[in-house]
Amino acid sequence: MDKAHIKYTLSWATLALMIVILIVVMTMFDIIGPYGLTTIVLIGINLIAAIGLNLIIGMSGQFSLGHAGFMAIGAYATALIVTAVPTIFGFIMSLFVGAMLSGIVALIVGIPTLRLRGDYLAIATLGVSEIIRILIMNFKFTHGPAGIFAIPSFVNWPLVFGMAVLTIIVVVNLVRSPTGRAIIAVRDNEIAAESLGINTTKYKVIAFVLGAVLAALAGGLRASFIQSVSPQDFTFMQSITILIIVVLGGIGSISGTVVTAIALGILDVILQNFGSLRMVIYAVVLIVVMLFRPQGLFGRSEFSLKKMLFDSGGNHDKDHSKGA
């Protein structure tokens, strides 16, 4: 690891730290009240789920409409385990169990269905998600349509913030690893990737399972934060809410997902007064963005500190590291 890289990594860490300090200071001066902190937590949770979905849709190019189902698995795992073992240990364990369970379901579902293409996969994953929801609604131990209430809360904003940062680091590193390159190769041209010896199904399944694990994580955090879960929270609409974040940000752009998750979270607060008109506005925004920028706001490009801070023209960066 050379100095430039350390410097680059440190500047990202500084940025994250600065955001934390900013939130703390703003809380101290009452600029962000409890409502603001709730918004921050919900943004973080949506962000984790959306990054998972972007891994599936953007990186591996598989169109999934079933994210809500995997969130439901995570949410119910946390709800049930934390209610039984109301300690922080129980909470951490519940997140693991939820993630594992969701990963296993994604594996079982993914291996056969990921052979399907485009729309067929979308509709199959939608079917899977609905089946999960209907099963939850009819099982005894999940308390049916009423759901589970009074779940002990272990979630606060620093935890969600940390998890979101960790998610971003893991996914960005995965995308830049050989596995990630293979996943992107499958997306860009499946036949070409296959002829280069890449096991296309394997990489599609990896992306799908990891996306489902992140969805379950988000679901678990959400269950403990909101302190209740019900099957109505995980309908097709929930999948769409997450999908909107991914699509508006740019399918395949992690920074796009981050920016849109934050922007939509804030927009949500602003539009709160509009009641049901809010959803109409969302719908119009969605159509308009698709018409004028079908690739999303960021397209596939990423926001880069390297370009902003170190790349001030020409070969500056290279010269600097040579000199040092």
Add this chain to the structure above:
Amino acid sequence: MIIQQLINGMILGSVYALLALGYTMVYGIIKLINFAHGDIYMLGAYFGYFFLRVLHLNFFIALILSMAICAVLGMLIEFIAYRPLRHSPRIAVLISALGVSFFLENGMSYLFGSDKRSFPQAIETTQYHFGSLQISNIQIIIITTAIVLMILLNIIVKKTKMGRAMRAVSADEEAAILMGINVNRTISFTFAIGSALAAAGGMLIGLYYNNIDPLMGMTPGIKAFVAAVLGGIGIIPGAALGGWLIGILETMTQAVGLSNYKDAIVYAILIVILLLKPTGILGKNKREKV
């Protein structure tokens, strides 16, 4: 008992079939899962409600008017939300379709409230008994209307110039352009026909179940798509067959006491079909598509 369930299933299935026809035609011609299709069905029911409750029209006149308005709306949606994206990635059109669906559902909730409304009893219900079988005049109206519309559709697709153009565009768009077919007009026409059928389905179901709400199109929309896939997407008789099969299946699951799982069973069948025979029951390698 079983025959009674079969009849009930056929009636529900007729409505699914009307919806599935629209899905299958649109998919056949531009390869789009038109998520807004179920919401056109909802709009059809609402226009019907308006004509019956406010203007007190005859049911069949209201049906025709509602179909005509929805046909225009279908064309309008295609023109605004899908046509500019004709050459974009397919996912962009799909999301645009989701946006339209979202817009119609929430727009209607915003304008008219999200509560259920009772659909006017435009036609007095009378029950007929044939031995142990029981069938109402409403059920007869639903099934005959559906069959008449399907026959009309078949005539349009098979016998008219526009129908031939539809089949040509669906078979090979490029070649159709070279033959001087106006592709945009043909696609508009396909949306008009599909939307009119959906509107008819919405009104018939309003008459059958007596209530309508802005989200009534969501589940039937997905089920009708399953029906279209089951019969073989892009194949018109397949959509009708798929619709009836799904309808019968649904009433059968209810009859054996699994009504809580009826939707789950439909989705499970969808997944199995997609995995085993993605071309559907009537699908062949060489597909006759519209």
